Amino acid sequence: MINALDNYEGQHDMSRLLHSDPTQASSPLFTTTLSLPDCNADAWVVVDSTVNGLAMGGTRMTATVDPTELGALARAMTHKLALADLPIGGAKAGICPRGPIGDRDALMRTFGQVARPLMQGGVYLGCDQGTNQADRDTFFAAAGYDIARVPGATRLNVEWSDFYRNMSDITGFGVATAALATLEAQGVRTPQRIVLQGFGAVGRAAALHLVAAGHQVVAVADVLGTIEDPAGLPVQTLIECTDTDGTIDRGRLPSSVRVHDGDRAWLKVGADLLVLAANADAVDESAVSSVRAGIVVEGGNMSISRPARRLLREAGHIVLPDVVVNVGGAALTGRIITGITPSGLTAPKLSAWLRDWISRKIKRNCALIQELSDSGSPDPVADLLADRNIAL
Numbered sequence: 001m002i003n004a005l006d007n008y009e010g011q012h013d014m015s016r017l018l019h020s021d022p023t024q025a026s027s028p029l030f031t032t033t034l035s036l037p038d039c040n041a042d043a044w045v046v047v048d049s050t051v052n053g054l055a056m057g058g059t060r061m062t063a064t065v066d067p068t069e070l071g072a073l074a075r076a077m078t079h080k081l082a083l084a085d086l087p088i089g090g091a092k093a094g095i096c097p098r099g100p101i102g103d104r105d106a107l108m109r110t111f112g113q114v115a116r117p118l119m120q121g122g123v124y125l126g127c128d129q130g131t132n133q134a135d136r137d138t139f140f141a142a143a144g145y146d147i148a149r150v151p152g153a154t155r156l157n158v159e160w161s162d163f164y165r166n167m168s169d170i171t172g173f174g175v176a177t178a179a180l181a182t183l184e185a186q187g188v189r190t191p192q193r194i195v196l197q198g199f200g201a202v203g204r205a206a207a208l209h210l211v212a213a214g215h216q217v218v219a220v221a222d223v224l225g226t227i228e229d230p231a232g233l234p235v236q237t238l239i240e241c242t243d244t245d246g247t248i249d250r251g252r253l254p255s256s257v258r259v260h261d262g263d264r265a266w267l268k269v270g271a272d273l274l275v276l277a278a279n280a281d282a283v284d285e286s287a288v289s290s291v292r293a294g295i296v297v298e299g300g301n302m303s304i305s306r307p308a309r310r311l312l313r314e315a316g317h318i319v320l321p322d323v324v325v326n327v328g329g330a331a332l333t334g335r336i337i338t339g340i341t342p343s344g345l346t347a348p349k350l351s352a353w354l355r356d357w358i359s360r361k362i363k364r365n366c367a368l369i370q371e372l373s374d375s376g377s378p379d380p381v382a383d384l385l386a387d388r389n390i391a392l
C-alpha cells in the first residue's frame with residue numbers, strides 16, 4: 001500500500017455500511033417507484049447504501065431522468081460520502097414530468113406526502129438539477145420533515161432552510177478550495193487564467209472564490225455558448241446578468257467581451273485552469289486533445305468521462321475528480337444529519353466550523369489523489385475507494 005493510503009484521518013467505518021455488495025459495481029440496495037396522485041409525472045427514490053439506516057441525496061427533476069440514471073447518481077453519492085468519511089449512505093430521487101408541470105407547488109407537495117415514510121425513515125432528499133430550495137421547503141413541509149428533529153442530528157440554533165440558504169455557495173467554495181490547494185501544492189504563486197464551463201450555482205460561486213484569491217476568469221460558458229475576455233471578465237457584472245438557471249443575458253453584456261456560439265467553444269480558450277460545472281461528459285475522449293489547461297477540476301457530476309480522465313492524466317494534466325471536489329453541499333448536510341458537528345453553535349460559528357472542516361477534507365483528498373496519480377495509479381479514485389472496500 002502506498003504512503004498516501006496509510007494516513008487517513010477519521011476513516012469511514014465500512015462495517016456499518018449496508019450495501020447489496022460493496023465490493024461489486026452492483027444494483028442499489030432498493031429502488032422505490034412513487035405514484036404521485038393527480039400529477040402528470042413519474043417518480044422514484046433509489047437508495048444505493050445506508051449507514052445506521054441513514055442515506056442522503058438530491059432530487060432531480062428532468063424530462064429524461066430514470067431509475068438507471070438515479071442508480072448511477074446514488075452510487076456516486078455513496079462514493080462521495082465515504083471519501084468524506086461521513087457515516088451515511090448514498091441515495092437519489094427523481095421526478096420525470098410526462099408533460100408541462102402545471103402547478104409546481106402541488107407536484108412538490110404530493111412528492112413530499114408520498115415520500116414521507118422514506119424521509120421520516122432516514123432517507124434525506126435535498127435539491128438537485130431541476131429542483132430548488134423553495135421546492136425542497138415545500139416537500140419537507142408536506143413530509144413533516146425537519147432536519148432538526150432527526151434523532152441524533154446536530155441541534156441547530158437557526159432554521160435549517162435559512163442556514164442552508166446562507167451557505168448556498170458551499171459546493172462552489174469546495175471546488176475553488178480544491179483548485180487553490182492544488183495550485184499551492186504546485187508552487188504556483190502568480191494569477192492564473194481560468195475558464196469555467198457552467199455558470200450555475202456551482203460555477204458562479206467557484207468563480208467568486210477564485211477571483212477573490214487573485215485569479216482571472218477569462219471565459220465562462222453556459223448552455224448558449226461561451227463569453228470570453230482575455231483581459232479578465234467582470235465576474236460580478238456577469239452574475240448580475242445571469243438568471244437562476246445559469247443562463248447569461250446576452251443583451252446586457254459589457255462591450256469588452258467576445259461571444260462565441262456553439263458547444264465547446266470554451267475548449268479553445270487558452271487557460272491554466274479549467275473548471276467544469278455543467279453537464280456530464282463535457283470532456284470525453286474526443287475532447288481530450290483540445291484541453292489546454294494544466295489543471296482540470298470536475299465541479300459537476302461526471303463532467304469527465306472515465307476514459308477521458310485517464311487520457312488527461314497520461315497527457316500530463318492534473319485532474320481533480322467530482323467525488324472529491326464537489327462534496328461541499330453533501331458534506332454540510334451529512335455532518336448535520338449524522339450529528340458529528342457540534343450542537344448549539346451560533347450560525348456564523350457553525351458556518352465557519354463547517355467551511356473549515358469541508359476545506360480540510362477536500363484539500364486532504366486532493367493531495368491523496370495527486371500522490372496516487374504521481375505514483376502511477378491509473379485510477380486514484382478507485383484506489384481510495386478500494387481502501388474502504390468499495391468498488392467503483
Ligand SMILES: NC(=O)c1ccc[n+]([C@@H]2O[C@H](COP(=O)([O-])OP(=O)(O)OC[C@H]3O[C@@H](n4cnc5c(N)ncnc54)[C@H](O)[C@@H]3O)[C@@H](O)[C@H]2O)c1
Nearest residue numbers: 171198199200201202221222223246277278300301326329
Ligand atoms: N448545486 C450543487 O450544490 C451541486 C452539488 C454537487 C454537484 N453538482 C453538479 O454540478 C453541476 C452544476 O450544478 P449547478 O447546481 O451549478 O447547476 P445549474 O443548473 O445551476 O447550472 C448549470 C450551468 O451549466 C450550463 N450548461 C448546461 N449545459 C451546458 C453545456 N452543454 N455547455 C455549457 N454550459 C452548460 C447552464 O447554462 C448553467 O450555466 C451539475 O452536474 C450538478 O449535478 C451541483
